[in-house]
Amino acid sequence: QVHLVESGGGLVQPGGSLTLSCVASGSIFSMNGMGWYRQAPGKQRELVAMRNNGGGTNYADSVKGRFTISRYDAKNMVYLQMNSLKIEDTAVYYCNALGYYNDGDIPKMFDSWGQGTQVTVSS
DSSP states (O other), X not given: OEEEEEEOOEEEOTTOXXXXXXXXXXXXXXXXXXXXXXXXXXXXXXXXXXXXXXXXXXXXXXXXXXXXXXXXXXXXXXXXXXXXXXXXXXXXXXXEEEEEEOOXXXXXXXXXXXXXXXXXXXX
8 A cells, every 4th residue: 555654743933834744655556636634632634735636736724825735746745834833733734645556457546644743833
């Protein structure tokens, strides 16, 4: 299957910046969407940003203008540049990837998640 590993979380002051990275590994046939979700304590997991193969992006309203998602397709990587961070951005951030992996003669669909990385915004 496909394995995702995130990095880049940490503690930052309000107004600060962080960049999250995620790399996908495995027998990937094709990668479609790659993106980021987050889950704050006591809340449901929510979409932060997603980027598809055509370069189209989708952002949560709460992060528009502050966060930027980018992909490095040759290495199956996705990044999330987070600027002007707010206390309410505090959450565990999860990488998500959708696509097809090699499994014999017929590629099979995957929908994989990373283990999560903690982002804490606090003064």
